[in-house]
Amino acid sequence: MTTSNLETVLSAEDVRKSFRVGEREIEVLHGAHLELRARERLCLMGASGxxxxxxxxxxxxxxxxTEGRVQLQGKSAWELAMSERAALRNRHIGFVFQAYHLLPDLSALENITLPARIAHSYGTVPFDKKLHTSEARDMLERFGLKDRINHRPNQLSGGERQRVAIARALILKPEIVIADEPTGNLDTATGDKVLEILFNEQSRRNASLLLVTHDERLAKSCDRVLVMVDGQIEADSEVMIPQ
Ligand SMILES: Nc1ncnc2c1ncn2[C@@H]1O[C@H](COP(=O)(O)OP(=O)(O)OP(=O)(O)O)[C@@H](O)[C@H]1O
Ligand SMILES: [Mg+2]
Known part of the structure; x- marks a missing residue:
């Protein structure tokens, strides 16, 4: 897919981020920028750290x-009030973590529908128990987890947990999915299955996917690859992958 003519759905300009560690302030991002375009699969690579x-x-x-701007839905998201930003994130971004981050006391189904309940509390999307439960069930079925609906996370394997986490990221049909090494904790075969699910869902929803990975093979199945070096996107690092 040639993506340069597509609209930008999420962008970062000159992002700096420092952490205070003891007495010292350590800058980790030194003016990073990125544009994620509609429907593209963008891969971010780079050394650990x-x-x-x-x-x-x-x-x-x-x-x-610490500095810089993130633009989403025509808004400079970090300049909004916290509640407005949280509502924007909840509605438009699905995030998949390497370590799943499911809530241990909720079932698979409850974990998946949680963002919909939160959206309801923000007043952005009404929680429709029947509809959201049926969508969560449909995803669990598509993802091969029909018999795991009422399992808690500790009763699921890593690959199963990540599939639940993907369904949770997708329940509100976000146009942006961000995944940080979603297969980093999985063996190759399980990781491949999880990725197939993620890619299939991205396609059927026409969503944009921003994916961090260390896997060159995986990067080859993306539309573009960017490389981060020492807190910046390396100039000239943009690689278009011939499809
Ligand atoms: N909360 C924090 N407090 C202090 N330093 C932090 C914090 N979070 C990250 N860092 C530092 O920022 C740097 C970048 O960390 P980050 O987790 O973003 O790297 P990464 O590129 O994702 O690495 P990996 O490929 O290993 O996941 C590291 O040196 C890390 O120690
Ligand atoms: Mg990381």
């Missing part, structure tokens, strides 16, 4: 940058 997860958290509106 380069700042990929930190950048994804800023882009996913989970972690505030």
């Amino acid at each position: 380069a700042g990929k997860s930190t950048f994804l958290h800023v882009l996913g509106l989970l972690e505030q940058p």
Whole structure:
């Protein structure tokens, strides 16, 4: 897919992020930028410690940058009030973590429908128990988890947990899915199955996917690849993958 003519759905400009560690302030992102375009699959690579997860958290509106802007839905998201930003994130971004981050006391089904309940509390999307439960069930069925609906996370394998986490990220039909090494904790065969599910869902929903991975093979199945080096997107690192 040639993506340069597609509209931008999420962008970061000159993002800086520092962490205070003891007495010291350590800058991890030094002016990172990125544009995610409609329907594309964008891969972000780079050495461990380069700042990929930190950048994804800023882009996913989970972690505030020290400086810089993130644009989503025509808004400078980090300049909004916290509740407005949370509602924007909840509605438009699905985030998949390497370590799943499911809530241990909720069943697979309850974990998946949780963002819909939260959206209801923000007043953005009414929680329709029947509809959202049926959509969650449909996804569990498509993902091969029909018999795991009432399982808690600790009763699921890693690959099953990640499939539940993907369904949770997708329940509100976000146009942006951000995944930070979604197969990083899985063996190759299980990881391949999880990716197939993620890619299939992205296609059927026409969503944009921003994916961090260390896997060159996986990067080859993306539309574009960017490389992060020491807290910046390396100039000239954009690689278009011939399909
Ligand atoms: N909360 C924090 N406090 C202090 N330093 C942090 C914090 N989070 C991240 N860092 C530092 O920021 C740098 C970048 O971390 P980050 O997790 O973004 O790297 P990464 O590119 O995702 O690496 P990996 O490929 O291993 O996941 C690291 O040096 C890390 O120690
Ligand atoms: Mg990381």
